[in-house]
Amino acid sequence: QVQLVESGGGLVQPGGSLRLSCAVSGIILGVVPVGWYRQAPGKERELVATMSSSSRTSYADSVNGRFTISRDNAKNTVYLQLNSLKAEDTAIYYCNVRQRYWGQGTHVTVSS
Numbered sequence: 446q447v448q449l450v451e452s453g454g455g456l457v458q459p460g461g462s463l464r465l466s467c468a469v470s471g472i473i474l475g476v477v478p479v480g481w482y483r484q485a486p487g488k489e490r491e492l493v494a495t496m497s498s499s500s501r502t503s504y505a506d507s508v509n510g511r512f513t514i515s516r517d518n519a520k521n522t523v524y525l526q527l528n529s530l531k532a533e534d535t536a537i538y539y540c541n542v543r544q545r546y547w548g549q550g551t552h553v554t555v556s557s
Contacts, residue, residue, distance in 0.1 A: 447471035447546045454538060454551030461530050461555070467523040467540030467548055475518040477543045481525045483536035483553075493538070494525060507533070530555045 453465040465481070480495035494504045494514035502514055513526040523540050530553075537550040 447542070449540050449542060449546055449548035451538065451540050451548040451551035454553045456554045456556065457530055458557050459531055459555055463527045463530065463553060465525040465527065465538055465540075465551060465553075467525075469521045469523065469540075469542055472542060472546070473518075474516050474521050474523065474542070479514070479516060479523045480541045480544075481512075481514060481523070481538060482541060483534075483538045484550075485533075485536040488536075490539070496523075527553070532556060 448470045450468045451465060453463055457463055476498050478495060478497045481493040482490050483493050484490040492505055493508055494512055496502050496514050496516060504512060511529045515524045532555050535553060535555050537552055539550045540548045
């Protein structure tokens with residue numbers, strides 16, 4: 446059935462970059478909305494970025510201009526490019542499809 450698997454997280458220094466991937470099976474990405482959320486320790490899960498089925502994007506104010514959501518429909522994969530990372534970006538990042546399906550998350554730690 447529908448399954449999402451995130452990857453690409455890790456430990457990076459402030460100012461560094463990462464590219465997160467979310468491999469999706471069981472649903473066609475090109476016709477559904479997708480998104481990325483994150484959850485820091487002790488905090489609620491928060492929206493990071495979304496992309497509608499028509500490719501309209503939106504971003505949280507805290508990441509706008511630094512992160513970019515994209516998708517490769519041929520590979521059925523969602524991406525999140527994280528640039529100019531800050532310590533406050535440290536969290537578990539989750540991809541989401543159709544506001545219903547979730548992956549297990551990938552850890553991003555920004556620290557010197």
